[in-house]
Amino acid sequence: xxxxxxxxxxxxxxxxxxxxxxxxxxxxxxxxxxxxxxxxxxxxxxxxxxxxxxxxxxxxxxxxxx
Amino acid sequence: xxxxxxxxxxxxxxxxxxxxxxxxxxxxxxxxxxxxxxxxxxxxxxxxxxxxxxxxxxxxxxxxxxxxxxxxxxxxxxxxxxxxxxxxxxxxxxxxxxxxxxxxxxxxxxxxxxxxxxxxxxxxxxxxxxxxxxxxxxxxxxxxxxxxxxxxxxxxxxxxxxxxxxxxxxxxxxxxxxxxxxxxxxxxxxxxxxxxxxxxxxxxxxxxxxxxxxxxxxxxxxxxxxxxxxxxxxxxxxxxxxxxxxxxxxxxxxxxxxxxxxxxxxxxxxxxxxxxxxxxxxxxxxxxxxxxxxxxxxxxxxxxxxxxxxxxxxxxxxxxxxxxxxxxxxxxxxxxxxxxxxxxxxxxxxxxxxxxxxxxxxxxxxxxxxxxxxxxxxxxxxxxxxxxxxxxxxxxxxxxxxxxxxxxxxxxxxxxxxxxxxxxxxxxxxxxxxxxxxxxxxxxxxxxxxxxxxxxxxxxxxxxxxxxxxxxxxxxxxxxxxxxxxxxxxxxxxxxxxxxxxxxxxxxxxxxxxxxxxxxxxxxxxxxxxxxxxxxxxxxxxxxxxxxxxxxxxxxxxxxxxxxxxxxxxxxxxxxx
Ligand SMILES: Cc1cc2nc3c(=O)[nH]c(=O)nc-3n(C[C@H](O)[C@H](O)[C@H](O)COP(=O)(O)OP(=O)(O)OC[C@H]3O[C@@H](n4cnc5c(N)ncnc54)[C@H](O)[C@@H]3O)c2cc1C
Ligand code: SF4
Ligand code: SF4
Numbered sequence: 001x002x003x004x005x006x007x008x009x010x011x012x013x014x015x016x017x018x019x020x021x022x023x024x025x026x027x028x029x030x031x032x033x034x035x036x037x038x039x040x041x042x043x044x045x046x047x048x049x050x051x052x053x054x055x056x057x058x059x060x061x062x063x064x065x066x
Numbered sequence: 067x068x069x070x071x072x073x074x075x076x077x078x079x080x081x082x083x084x085x086x087x088x089x090x091x092x093x094x095x096x097x098x099x100x101x102x103x104x105x106x107x108x109x110x111x112x113x114x115x116x117x118x119x120x121x122x123x124x125x126x127x128x129x130x131x132x133x134x135x136x137x138x139x140x141x142x143x144x145x146x147x148x149x150x151x152x153x154x155x156x157x158x159x160x161x162x163x164x165x166x167x168x169x170x171x172x173x174x175x176x177x178x179x180x181x182x183x184x185x186x187x188x189x190x191x192x193x194x195x196x197x198x199x200x201x202x203x204x205x206x207x208x209x210x211x212x213x214x215x216x217x218x219x220x221x222x223x224x225x226x227x228x229x230x231x232x233x234x235x236x237x238x239x240x241x242x243x244x245x246x247x248x249x250x251x252x253x254x255x256x257x258x259x260x261x262x263x264x265x266x267x268x269x270x271x272x273x274x275x276x277x278x279x280x281x282x283x284x285x286x287x288x289x290x291x292x293x294x295x296x297x298x299x300x301x302x303x304x305x306x307x308x309x310x311x312x313x314x315x316x317x318x319x320x321x322x323x324x325x326x327x328x329x330x331x332x333x334x335x336x337x338x339x340x341x342x343x344x345x346x347x348x349x350x351x352x353x354x355x356x357x358x359x360x361x362x363x364x365x366x367x368x369x370x371x372x373x374x375x376x377x378x379x380x381x382x383x384x385x386x387x388x389x390x391x392x393x394x395x396x397x398x399x400x401x402x403x404x405x406x407x408x409x410x411x412x413x414x415x416x417x418x419x420x421x422x423x424x425x426x427x428x429x430x431x432x433x434x435x436x437x438x439x440x441x442x443x444x445x446x447x448x449x450x451x452x453x454x455x456x457x458x459x460x461x462x463x464x465x466x467x468x469x470x471x472x473x474x475x476x477x478x479x480x481x482x483x484x485x486x487x488x489x490x491x492x493x494x495x496x497x498x499x500x501x502x503x504x505x506x507x508x509x510x511x512x513x514x515x516x517x518x519x520x521x522x523x524x525x526x527x528x529x530x531x532x533x534x535x536x537x538x539x540x541x542x543x544x545x546x547x548x549x550x551x552x553x554x555x556x557x558x559x560x561x562x563x564x565x566x567x568x569x570x571x572x573x574x575x576x577x578x579x580x581x582x583x584x585x586x587x588x589x590x591x592x593x594x595x596x597x598x599x600x601x602x603x604x605x606x607x608x609x610x611x612x613x614x615x616x617x618x619x620x621x622x623x624x625x626x627x628x629x630x631x632x633x634x635x636x637x638x639x640x641x642x643x
Contacts, residue, residue: 002402017109020113020217049113
């Protein structure tokens, strides 16, 4: 079973809230591209902090059947 | 590159950290009439140990706290004795006394702040259970009229003539530089699990507060004492996380590569174990140090599965995986399809909690005027080992005390009227980091990784002189060769740069103290000094900055309330069999 984290690029303002909310972190800011990147999804705890603390509705989504 | 602009804020009390300790401190300072500002380096009440905790408390609250997580004592006196016995007498006995007598009131009172299911969060709330603590408390803090702000990474404390007068902090969300001039400052910035490659804490736990206090000249103590959580997953491709509050796992058996159930070999049996269980109950959360060390010993003796041991869950009775919310989470999320009914899963300990930290008295005063501290950033409450549930009791008991002391201090000393001389120096330091030429060795993430690696290899569960020397050499090299190149490509990235700098200081403090303590006690185990030595080492190691030098001071423990009896076999030594 895989966790799939999707960032809605059209909605993302790169505020960084999801990055800061993630304990692993599975989310990073790519300084060169100024973009949020998803890394190591297999380590995601499905705590959903990133979704909860996100600055915009549905800008980030953690898919996991649980 | 420079900051977008600068802002100056004046407040009676500034609280650093929105974990349990900081939130509780803010509430208390406000109740004492102070104007309070609470800040956190990330989103408020989000990415901290309180939120990721199991939410299990220890306190003399029989009938209210659940016995499922940890032994619940009938009286504060029993709690006190157990905490000292477990902490192997390194604790500050006045702090322990305060903890045990006040914990019941502080825990019950959480309900007034809107916390539900106190004492059984791990049974009632989905992961992360501690959400049930931090979110209601944050709401209460805001309702009480405290000001709050997220995304402020404290870069340094403002010290003037040995008194702390506020902080400077970088706003990673707007790019501003903030100067807080505060009547009193409360440090509640949590621990430093992240200095170890294997840990059970959030990547946000970089120990900034230890480093801030150290740089400001405050005393720290017992930095060598790190608690490791035993059952942290070590299966490639699965999250590195523990499952200790999960009912199903009580049926698991730790095995070495040969399939042997090795724990009984290390833990004495018979009368001694019975007596122990009578006092502490049968909860694994209360013998974590011993279990973690046994696992490390098996790997050390070459009987591990690589650098892990095997956790055999094949005989968990049917139905137990659905017994509680933590078991369901473990099976579905942490194990995600790994067939534990058929094969064992690899586990190995990881750092969970710093038991040493900034030295405080019962009123949470540090050795610097104007600076108060509470929670995991402090030392002395837990001694050399911590009972399960004592950390959460600690943060609320001492969080409240720190808030009260800070409010009273600010009330009588007032808010600093104007600029504090060190402000310019701190600003320059930050601007310099922002404008350095990019050299790969100055990459904050590279520096962090190097620290984590050497700390894990050399200052982990089983320590020895040569390893500790090696760690100090590695850290010294990073300090000399990499730190001068530490860079940050954006104001946001300054968070990671400052964290790397803090981690280096914290790592050095841990390694230095661990090197000095030539005995084994609680969570600190030296392969080259495997015995507890009460004759030479009933002492605490304090650390203080003296110029550029890290000065270590040994002070005998004040055994004012209770003295150690003969050391039981249980505590003597875990033999490398
Ligand atoms: C997985 C896990 C489970 C646990 N379970 C239990 C349990 O069941 N029972 C128990 O008693 N203990 C438990 N513990 C230990 C306990 O949770 C912690 O010791 C305790 O919550 C620490 O609280 P705190 O408020 O001191 O720090 P934290 O809750 O970690 O909060 C510190 C805050 O300070 C902020 N901060 C740090 N540096 C800066 C800076 N430079 N500028 C601004 N802000 C900063 C951080 O962002 C963070 O929000 C557990 C720990 C872990 C990791
Ligand atoms: S669910 Fe939790 S662990 Fe997973 S990406 Fe979001 S914040 Fe990180
Ligand atoms: S919280 Fe949403 S908007 Fe902000 S960086 Fe994450 S995905 Fe983008």
